[in-house]
Amino acid sequence: MRDRMGLAEVLAAAEKAAPVDSLNVVARNLRDRFGARYVSFLFVDVAGRRMVRVSEEATAQQERGPDLIPLAGSAYDEVLHGQKLLHMQGGQGHRVLAPVTNRGDTLGVLELFLPRVTPDVLEQIEEAAHALAYIVVTDRRFTDLYHWGQRTTPVSLAAEIQRQLLPSSASCEAPEFALACALAPADNIAGDTYDYALDRDTLHLSVTDAMGHDVDASLMATLVVNASRGARRAGTDLVEQARQTHQALLGHGRGTFATGQLLRIALDGTGARLVNAGHPWPLRLRDGAVGEIPLHADLPFGITTQGRYRVQDLDLRPGDRLVLYTDGMQEGPAENLDLRALIGDTATEHPREVVRTLTGAVTDACNGHLPDDATVLCLDWRGPAPRAAA
Secondary structure, eight states, rough: OOHHHHHHHHHHHHHHHHHGGGGHHHHHHHHHHHHHHHHEEEEEOTTTSSSEEEESSHHHHHHOOEEEEETTTSSSHHHHTTTTEEEEETTTEEEEEEEEEEETEEEEEEEEEEEOOOHHHHHHHHHHHHHHHHHHHHHHOSSHHHHHHOOOOOHHHHHHHHHHHHHHSSEEEEETTEEEEEOOOOOSOOEEEEEEESSEEEEEEEEEHHHHHSHHHHHHHHHHHHHHHHHHEEEEEHHHHHHHHHHHHHHHTTOOOOEEEEEEETTSOOOOOEEEEEOOOOOOOOOOEEEOOOOOOOOOTTTTTTTTTEEEEEOOOOOEEEEEEEEGGGGGTTTTHHHHHHHHTTTSSSSHHHHHHHHHHHHHHHHTTOOOOOOEEEEEEEOOOOOOOO
16 A cells, blocks of 8 residues: 555644744655645635735745736636646646645645656645645634735725634535635625534524624624624524624614624524524525525614514525525626526536625626625535434
């Protein structure tokens, strides 16, 4: 059997290195194992339009600025979209691109130039890319290297607050579902957020839209998200989660409000439940047809006359695609954007591509200058995972 110690060694070496140096450790290991002439890691910028290259000697690179490559139509786009290794042979040798992905979250692409390759080498590179995903997920908690690279344009204080409210990964996969989220910010940040969490038996989802713009909106979004998370993490039911979110704005929101939806989906398939606080109805793709899911509309969080929030059953069947979004997806120049048609056109795509298509369409409709945040969450519900035999 082929020796796999090289992979174990690189993981151990990366753990011993400083977080900012772990990419260099992986690059050196791949050069030594395969004679690679060049190794780099590329990830997608915040706007989702360009790849940012992080090569060896990352500190020196940080001083001179990021290496940016347009994503659309590139080989990197092909790898991210298909989630498969790409091998190209040319006059200078072999170029290999491998997806770096963790639990459905596409972190980036590993790129190598090699003098020769074999099927065994390609398999080991795929393994190295998978290991690199775990290294990146671990190390980005300790260094700003990845945050620095993603910021290809200046980031306002409001945008900084907003980004920190979002989950660290915009996509997640499990046997029961595939999930992806995206937020296209307005020129003057407008308070959108999305959130999700997975526990032993439940998938928790939310999408919220706080009133206002700029720092005030981000601060209100902070109240909403943290009240919702705090209630969820305390193990409360959906009604209490909604109540605490509502109370946070009543007590500290200075007269503002937020629309939103809170969902809980039982992983065993016994049901999905939802609170709708004045938010746009979700869209559902089922059997090739896209339609709205009509819901009772309670008042937004923070409106003083709202009483107890109603919990509604949500009809969700295996094979369904559920799309939640904020009203920024249909405001200003994007008012006539046909979301149903776009969802239908991307029916065979992964949720990652769906949210990228939708936010890209809104951004293009607004010529890159959105009047309101546009947020979308796409869930593919596969149904309960098969039980292991006793």
